[in-house]
Amino acid sequence: MASIEKITFACDSPDRLAAFWASALERERVNLPRELAGGETGDPDHVVLTDPEDRTPDLLFKRMPKSTTEDIPIHLDLAVADRGASVERFESLGASAVETKLERFGDRTQEWTVMEDPEGNGFCVSERESE
Incomplete structure (x- = not known):
């Protein structure tokens, strides 16, 4: 059986958008391991939020181009x-x-x-x- 590991958001400002969703969903920010964060922890281009009760998938906010908001399926x-x-x-x-x-x-x-x-x-x- 497959399970959802994380949901990824393409965004312009990972820090700002993660701050919104952390407050909205009461999530905790996690520092990525060095190998996943391009060699540095606290990579500004990648922010992960986790559910403190581990009931739902992580949210990953990644600085990258996205499609228009009207086309997001x-x-x-x-x-x-x-x-x-x-x-x-x-x-x-x-x-x-x-x-x-x-x-x-x-x-x-x-x-x-x-x-x-x-x-x-x-x-x-x-x-x-x-x-």
Whole structure:
């Protein structure tokens, strides 16, 4: 069985974007080993964030050209306890709300907010489903 090791973000400013996502997702910054960081730890072109509880994949922020934000076929969907409060918190960290959508799936309705991080990468925020 395959598993996801990390999710990589192509970005202009790895430090700035990693700082946003570290705060947004309560992640910890990890120094890369010398062999992975081009000979130096704390490489400004590569920043890794890890989940302190080791429940989700690492996030790697790498300085490199990226496709336009309209063409990116993948983005993060975040499940939160309170969508409105989380959207406000992400905005205070530098994200922007693009739109809020409501969609019906049979007898269930889901509402989510489409957002962009400080470099324009899209992500969505919805409330966690009750179990």
